[in-house]
Amino acid sequence: MRNRIELPSVFDDAAAAKAWRDAKRILRGIRPGGAVVLDVSKVEKASDALDAFATVFFSVAASHGLDAKTVDPHGFASAAEKRSAERGFKPQPRRQPRLFEPTGRAMYNLCRSLADACGFLGETVSRTFEVLRHPSRFRFRDFMAAFGQCGADGLPVVLSTGFLLGLILAFESAAAMKMFGVEIYSADLLSIALFRELGPLVTAIMLVGRSGSAFAAEIAAMKANEEIDALVTMRLPPVRFLVLPRIAAATAVMPALAAGAELAGLLGGAIVLLAMDIPPSMYWERVADAVSPGDVALGLAKAALFGLLAGLVGCWSGLAAEKTADGVGGAATRAVVGGITAAAVADGVLAAICWLYGI
Amino acid sequence: MADPENIVECEDLSAGYPGRTVLEHVSFSVKRGEIFALLGGSGCGKSTIMKHIAGLNPPVAGRLRVSGIEMNAANRDRILAGIGVMFQSGALFGSMTLLENVMLPLEEFSPLPPELRTACALAKLELVGLREFAGFLPSAISGGMKKRAAIARAMALDPGLILLDEPSAGLDPVTSAALDDLVLKLREERGTTFIIVTHELPSVFKIADRCAIFDRDRRGMAACGVPAELREKRDDPFIEAYFNRGGTNGR
Numbered sequence: 001m002r003n004r005i006e007l008p009s010v011f012d013d014a015a016a017a018k019a020w021r022d023a024k025r026i027l028r029g030i031r032p033g034g035a036v037v038l039d040v041s042k043v044e045k046a047s048d049a050l051d052a053f054a055t056v057f058f059s060v061a062a063s064h065g066l067d068a069k070t071v072d073p074h075g076f077a078s079a080a081e082k083r084s085a086e087r088g089f090k091p092q093p094r095r096q097p098r099l100f101e102p103t104g105r106a107m108y109n110l111c112r113s114l115a116d117a118c119g120f121l122g123e124t125v126s127r128t129f130e131v132l133r134h135p136s137r138f139r140f141r142d143f144m145a146a147f148g149q150c151g152a153d154g155l156p157v158v159l160s161t162g163f164l165l166g167l168i169l170a171f172e173s174a175a176a177m178k179m180f181g182v183e184i185y186s187a188d189l190l191s192i193a194l195f196r197e198l199g200p201l202v203t204a205i206m207l208v209g210r211s212g213s214a215f216a217a218e219i220a221a222m223k224a225n226e227e228i229d230a231l232v233t234m235r236l237p238p239v240r241f242l243v244l245p246r247i248a249a250a251t252a253v254m255p256a257l258a259a260g261a262e263l264a265g266l267l268g269g270a271i272v273l274l275a276m277d278i279p280p281s282m283y284w285e286r287v288a289d290a291v292s293p294g295d296v297a298l299g300l301a302k303a304a305l306f307g308l309l310a311g312l313v314g315c316w317s318g319l320a321a322e323k324t325a326d327g328v329g330g331a332a333t334r335a336v337v338g339g340i341t342a343a344a345v346a347d348g349v350l351a352a353i354c355w356l357y358g359i
Numbered sequence: 360m361a362d363p364e365n366i367v368e369c370e371d372l373s374a375g376y377p378g379r380t381v382l383e384h385v386s387f388s389v390k391r392g393e394i395f396a397l398l399g400g401s402g403c404g405k406s407t408i409m410k411h412i413a414g415l416n417p418p419v420a421g422r423l424r425v426s427g428i429e430m431n432a433a434n435r436d437r438i439l440a441g442i443g444v445m446f447q448s449g450a451l452f453g454s455m456t457l458l459e460n461v462m463l464p465l466e467e468f469s470p471l472p473p474e475l476r477t478a479c480a481l482a483k484l485e486l487v488g489l490r491e492f493a494g495f496l497p498s499a500i501s502g503g504m505k506k507r508a509a510i511a512r513a514m515a516l517d518p519g520l521i522l523l524d525e526p527s528a529g530l531d532p533v534t535s536a537a538l539d540d541l542v543l544k545l546r547e548e549r550g551t552t553f554i555i556v557t558h559e560l561p562s563v564f565k566i567a568d569r570c571a572i573f574d575r576d577r578r579g580m581a582a583c584g585v586p587a588e589l590r591e592k593r594d595d596p597f598i599e600a601y602f603n604r605g606g607t608n609g610r
Contacts, residue, residue, distance in 0.1 A: 145454070222452075230450035233413045234464050234512075235439050 166265025219318025254307025443513030
């Protein structure tokens with residue numbers, strides 16, 4: 001008979017693989033309403049694959065609307081047949097094209113996380129005022145720990161990045177300007193770029209990568225370990241305890257780090273121009289001429305803002321994390337991506353404002 | 360009506376999280392000075408109820424009063440002032456020593472001067488037998504010690520009610536029995552009420568005055584009463600099965 005699937009006497013996993021290929025072909029060839037027989041009578045020895053085979057056979061036959069029977073004197077497939085009979089025939093519901101549901105869900109989740117972020121921001125502001133009114137409530141020890149983690153620990157990497165940035169920028173610009181014999185002006189370019197834009201931005205990227213992610217991972221791990229819940233039950237607001245010291249530290253340390261990166265960058269530039277036979281005194285004179293105190297102040301203010309953003313995004317990522325090990329990793333990733341994006345967007349907005357007001 | 364003898368009162372409470380109700384129509388009360396156990400299979404919602412009592416999640420529906428005060432966002436801090444919680448993992452702050460962990464609530468809320476605070480925190484650690492470990496970080500001590508330190512921290516402000524989430528989980532029988540003795544001692548000496556979420560039937564029979572058993576299948580409370588009496592009940596197959604599984608241990 002054509003609609004008959006016969007299983008061999010030794011039905012191991014390899015036999016199951018071959019039998020299933022044949023069975024699929026046979027099942028596909030039968031019209032809905034037709035009958036199909038699974039013949040297990042020859043089977044003498046079977047692995048668990050037989051139960052799996054029979055289960056899938058009945059389920060596929062049912063979904064194709066076939067009348068499935070077995071010839072099974074030893075009862076090898078009886079458990080699967082019983083399960084299938086208990087479930088009964090359920091036609092597969094036709095899959096509706098889904099367009100609105102995922103879109104709606106995504107929008108809902110977006111709005112929810114925005115609302116949560118606004119709540120977090122609001123609480124941070126209100127806790128900041130609380131701490132300003134009662135300075136003794138500020139966790140100074142945690143602030144110092146975070147300050148050390150962001151500042152002293154991060155200084156070597158920030159200085160070396162700044163130095164290399166200055167070196168590369170000076171080299172690239174001086175090489176081009178040398179054609180016109182004005183390579184000395186690369187000191188102007190370098191100092192303005194470093195103080196106004198690149199110093200704070202590159203330092204912010206380093207801070208986000210080092211400390212923003214660390215804030216997020218620490219807080220997310222505390223959440224997974226129920227420590228945040230413990231704080232809440234002890235009436236100790238997590239924002240005041242965990243968030244304020246960290247964002248205060250990031251905000252306070254960033255101008256110092258950025259200043260270090262800027263000076264290291266200038267040093268890198270000096271070395272390049274020295275190699276191009278420009279005396280250091282002339283170089284430093286150009287730098288002093290090109291950079292106004294306003295540029296320096298703007299750069300440092302930007303750095304403080306980027307530090308604040310890195311701290312906020314890092315802490316928020318940690319507090320919003322799932323209470324799992326995956327949640328910790330995800331929080332660190334979100335802190336880095338979100339922190340760098342926030343710094344870049346803020347830099348763009350500030351650049352536009354400076355241009356508008358001629359700063 | 361709120362009964363002043365009751366420290367916790369649940370009335371027709373639905374426990375769960377936004378969009379997911381785990382238990383419905385739960386009503387029970389816990390008297391002052393009582394040791395009350397919340398029992399049931401994994402995922403039945405007993406820890407969820409404890410989180411509602413600890414003010415971590417609001418109940419889905421129904422009423423929950425702690426010390427006669429209705430649990431809601433406005434009253435939460437007032438209620439929490441009288442509650443200490445020990446979490447399953449201990450939830451000690453990893454960057455602080457045991458002493459600093461116990462000092463934390465004292466620093467924030469105690470009117471004591473700093474030098475007395477330290478002595479007070481050391482006394483709490485002494486009570487749980489960890490005074491000589493006061494300067495240790497949580498990572499340097501065993502699981503049982505962490506739980507004892509967490510109990511010391513939960514007791515820091517001498518709350519009238521202490522919630523213990525699976526105190527015996529992951530502990531050897533001797534350490535687990537020592538924790539039971541500690542709970543009995545604290546109740547004896549201070550009249551503290553304990554609500555304990557546990558799977559440990561021997562411990563329930565040893566220390567609990569009453570217990571509530573939750574059943575995931577019926578999404579509600581199966582019974583509430585004295586453990587030894589519930590064990591003899593034969594009219595509810597779930598309760599019978601629940602106690603029989605551990606009955607030989609419990610006897």
